Amino acid sequence: MAKYSRRIISRAIAEKLLAEPARRVHWMRVLAAYLVDQNLTADADLLLNDIARELYVHDGHLLTMVTSARKLSDALRTDLTKALRDATGAKHVELDERLDPSLIGGLQARTPDSALDISIRTRLRQLAAI
Numbered sequence: 001m002a003k004y005s006r007r008i009i010s011r012a013i014a015e016k017l018l019a020e021p022a023r024r025v026h027w028m029r030v031l032a033a034y035l036v037d038q039n040l041t042a043d044a045d046l047l048l049n050d051i052a053r054e055l056y057v058h059d060g061h062l063l064t065m066v067t068s069a070r071k072l073s074d075a076l077r078t079d080l081t082k083a084l085r086d087a088t089g090a091k092h093v094e095l096d097e098r099l100d101p102s103l104i105g106g107l108q109a110r111t112p113d114s115a116l117d118i119s120i121r122t123r124l125r126q127l128a129a130i
Helices: 006-019 021-037 041-058 074-088 120-128
Strands: 061-068 092-099 107-110 115-117
Touching (some): 021 041, 061 074, 074 107
Parallel strands (some): 061 092
Antiparallel strands (some): 107 115
16 A cells, blocks of 8 residues: 555545435545555554644634734734634634743744744844854
8 A cells, every 4th residue: 555645644634424324334434444554553643633723614613823922912912813713714714822931022923824023032043143
């Protein structure tokens, strides 16, 4: 059996789950058999996360991990959500907020496909590298 990338596998399984919801157990068994056959069971968590992301994206959702030095204000949260919605075309944007005081200020926002880093820590590192 050929070995495929996680992205190809996750898209294929997500498409099967969406097209044939009554056969979801079958498709998960096929996936499990493939992982065992290809000795990829250590990647099962990563692959399941990829499948979940594919299903989430299909429904127009965007999950974004936002790390900031301090708690986001309601106004900033609203502006960030709107900017992400406009940039990606997502119907729903969910922010997974985390605090990291070592950022000093600003924030980092990571989606499955891109990242935005406007933290003071990163800017100071960039200045130090000059």
